[in-house]
Amino acid sequence: MIEDKNxxxxxxxxxxxxxxxDHLTGSFKIEKESTVKGVGDDAAxxxxxxxxxxxxxxxxxxxVHFNLAYVPLKHLGYKAVVINLSDICAMNAEPEQILxxxxxxxxxxxxxxxxxxxxxxxxxxxxxxxxxxGDTTSSTSGLIISITAVGSVKKENQVYRGGAAEKDLLxxxxxxxxxxxxxxxxxxxxxxxxxxxxxxxxxxxxxxxxGRQLKPEARIDIISLLKELxxxxxxxxxxxxxxxxxxxxxSKHSGLGFKIYEEKIPLDPMVIRTADEFGINPVTCAxxxxxxxxxxxxxxxxxxxxxxxxxxxxxxxxxxxxxxxxYLMLKDGDSAVKLTAQGxxxxxxx
Amino acid sequence: MIEDKNxxxxxxxxxxxxxxxDHLTGSFKIEKESTVKGVGDDAAxxxxxxxxxxxxxxxxxxxVHFNLAYVPLKHLGYKAVVINLSDICAMNAEPEQILxxxxxxxxxxxxxxxxxxxxxxxxxxxxxxxxxxGDTTSSTSGLIISITAVGSVKKENQVYRGGAAEKDLLxxxxxxxxxxxxxxxxxxxxxxxxxxxxxxxxxxxxxxxxGRQLKPEARIDIISLLKELxxxxxxxxxxxxxxxxxxxxxSKHSGLGFKIYEEKIPLDPMVIRTADEFGINPVTCAxxxxxxxxxxxxxxxxxxxxxxxxxxxxxxxxxxxxxxxxYLMLKDGDSAVKLTAQGxxxxxxx
Numbered sequence: 001m002i003e004d005k006n007x008x009x010x011x012x013x014x015x016x017x018x019x020x021x022d023h024l025t026g027s028f029k030i031e032k033e034s035t036v037k038g039v040g041d042d043a044a045x046x047x048x049x050x051x052x053x054x055x056x057x058x059x060x061x062x063x064v065h066f067n068l069a070y071v072p073l074k075h076l077g078y079k080a081v082v083i084n085l086s087d088i089c090a091m092n093a094e095p096e097q098i099l100x101x102x103x104x105x106x107x108x109x110x111x112x113x114x115x116x117x118x119x120x121x122x123x124x125x126x127x128x129x130x131x132x133x134g135d136t137t138s139s140t141s142g143l144i145i146s147i148t149a150v151g152s153v154k155k156e157n158q159v160y161r162g163g164a165a166e167k168d169l170l171x172x173x174x175x176x177x178x179x180x181x182x183x184x185x186x187x188x189x190x191x192x193x194x195x196x197x198x199x200x201x202x203x204x205x206x207x208x209x210x211g212r213q214l215k216p217e218a219r220i221d222i223i224s225l226l227k228e229l230x231x232x233x234x235x236x237x238x239x240x241x242x243x244x245x246x247x248x249x250x251s252k253h254s255g256l257g258f259k260i261y262e263e264k265i266p267l268d269p270m271v272i273r274t275a276d277e278f279g280i281n282p283v284t285c286a287x288x289x290x291x292x293x294x295x296x297x298x299x300x301x302x303x304x305x306x307x308x309x310x311x312x313x314x315x316x317x318x319x320x321x322x323x324x325x326x327y328l329m330l331k332d333g334d335s336a337v338k339l340t341a342q343g344x345x346x347x348x349x350x
Numbered sequence: 351m352i353e354d355k356n357x358x359x360x361x362x363x364x365x366x367x368x369x370x371x372d373h374l375t376g377s378f379k380i381e382k383e384s385t386v387k388g389v390g391d392d393a394a395x396x397x398x399x400x401x402x403x404x405x406x407x408x409x410x411x412x413x414v415h416f417n418l419a420y421v422p423l424k425h426l427g428y429k430a431v432v433i434n435l436s437d438i439c440a441m442n443a444e445p446e447q448i449l450x451x452x453x454x455x456x457x458x459x460x461x462x463x464x465x466x467x468x469x470x471x472x473x474x475x476x477x478x479x480x481x482x483x484g485d486t487t488s489s490t491s492g493l494i495i496s497i498t499a500v501g502s503v504k505k506e507n508q509v510y511r512g513g514a515a516e517k518d519l520l521x522x523x524x525x526x527x528x529x530x531x532x533x534x535x536x537x538x539x540x541x542x543x544x545x546x547x548x549x550x551x552x553x554x555x556x557x558x559x560x561g562r563q564l565k566p567e568a569r570i571d572i573i574s575l576l577k578e579l580x581x582x583x584x585x586x587x588x589x590x591x592x593x594x595x596x597x598x599x600x601s602k603h604s605g606l607g608f609k610i611y612e613e614k615i616p617l618d619p620m621v622i623r624t625a626d627e628f629g630i631n632p633v634t635c636a637x638x639x640x641x642x643x644x645x646x647x648x649x650x651x652x653x654x655x656x657x658x659x660x661x662x663x664x665x666x667x668x669x670x671x672x673x674x675x676x677y678l679m680l681k682d683g684d685s686a687v688k689l690t691a692q693g694x695x696x697x698x699x700x
């Protein structure tokens with residue numbers, strides 16, 4: 001769980017709650033002008049002047065969202081921040097601040113939380129967001145992380161899920177399915193390790209997809225790119241639960257159906273190769289896998305010239321008529337499959 | 351756990367995550383003009399125009415912060431909201447929105463969450479705040495609630511912990527120690543019940559203190575009162591961990607010590623009577639008990655005429671010199687005890 005196995009470990013109760021908060025957050029620097037008051041009072045104070053506040057929250061639970069057997073705490077801290085910033089990006093907004101709450105059992109020493117916060121800090125530095133609050137408490141079992149991300153956006157730049165119009169193009173950034181397959185590889189190697197602890201996993205052939213699982217990025221660069229290209233999406237969402245689920249969200253909120261084309265879905269060669277190795281269809285990984293944190297959005301057809309050929313963007317389909325269903329058009333060109341959400345449901349029993 | 355024992359119960363997986371969110375939040379109405387976009391997109395959007403955003407978050411963990419054996423879920427939902435709004439009030443700000451994340455094990459049916467959200471809704475209605483987001487996921491054990499509260503305040507009305515000046519008066523709203531004693535009564539009755547399930551607890555003689563534990567209120571009325579009286583506190587905090595701990599926070603942030611007077615600490619007669627029954631000093635309950643959610647603040651001496659005699663406010667001491675220690679002046683008039691934080695540390699092992 002902790003990288004340096006030889007250091008002496010500090011029990012959490014030695015610091016107490018306020019001591020722990022000071023210890024964990026003391027070295028975070030404030031970068032944003034909008035941060036008027038950060039950690040240390042009853043609440044943080046933020047001032048965006050003429051912009052609107054955008055706010056989102058996500059909770060990660062040990063044993064449900066992550067397994068510390070193969071997820072380093074530093075990566076976990078980084079990822080927990082990123083998935084929240086991704087939600088802010090999906091509003092076409094700029095991430096500005098985060099609040100981090102953790103509940104943690106006494107089995108974690110202070111040094112474990114230091115690693116977690118190291119990852120949080122790296123994410124804060126990379127994305128230039130300020131840690132401005134949170135809560136630190138004990139749990140009866142395991143680690144729970146709840147992060148709230150705050151961003152700002154000018155009223156006229158706001159993009160919702162519900163703005164797609166008929167014939168708008170459906171666009172996705174990056175490629176899909178890799179994070180899901182990365183998780184499959186990690187779980188397989190972990191099972192091998194449990195049977196034979198002397199077996200060292202060789203993850204090198206899977207570096208890209210394992211990286212996509214352990215250290216995803218929020219596509220803030222795509223938000224900047226779209227501004228540079230002078231393209232304002234008509235609707236947008238981030239791909240956390242799988243392409244299928246996200247298309248259905250845009251469809252429901254915008255009141256129209258989408259057609260997406262199997263052959264247009266961007267897949268990395270390693271995704272295709274690894275899916276083959278696991279005997280699954282890579283398109284299924286893209287549709288139902290999730291955790292890619294790419295941006296899925298619609299643009300007016302008149303914007304096609306501005307985005308075409310951009311290696312970061314793939315046009316994968318288009319909006320159809322009002323109240324129509326959502327279809328995946330298969331490669332053969334003749335058949336179509338109705339899209340259903342097979343995304344992740346954490347309440348399903350095994 | 352659920353009030354009507356005869357209803358048929360719905361397993362969580364039947365609704366799935368998005369179905370559950372719709373089910374739980376669908377009946378919440380938006381009341382605030384500042385709420386531009388609520389539940390249902392990647393993030394909520396808030397617009398305070400010329401005001402600043404104030405934001406705070408708190409996490410409650412089953413088995414650490416509450417025991418469902420004697421805390422009804424409806425009360426828990428209400429209290430979880432209130433303790434977050436209390437933090438917003440402690441900034442002299444107006445609560446506007448909340449985000450609610452829960453992690454819950456499969457042993458909870460949908461109806462249990464309905465009760466929790468009923469309490470959340472009653473709090474939203476009473477305090478006129480909007481539920482604008484959150485996350486709903488499963489846990490491996492128990493219930494975890496993480497709430498983020500958002501408020502607004504004009505720049506010139508902002509009150510921090512660090513603004514107290516020498517000779518300022520230290521004032522507390524309401525009375526102290528009741529919530530702690532209410533918890534002692536509930537735990538005693540629960541232990542009796544475990545030994546003999548036929549014993550029905552008679553909580554009537556303890557109604558006020560049990561109510562203070564189960565259904566605390568955020569003192570938004572005190573914020574309004576101070577505005578009416580034209581009094582702006584120089585520093586403020588809410589009493590969540592006990593008077594002692596909060597005085598030390600104001601002291602640390604303001605860089606000076608406080609003297610508080612034992613005889614001035616407001617205690618309800620039921621607190622005095624019940625403390626006597628448990629063989630503890632009621633002043634100790636006020637100093638170290640916590641969960642009163644009253645407001646502790648300092649005002650300039652020149653404001654004394656405006657607040658004196660107000661039944662909601664007690665002057666309990668004053669700020670002393672820069673960098674001095676914090677003392678409780680005892681009733682005998684001769685002796686003083688140095689204040690130390692003996693507030694709650696959730697990381698302590700039993």
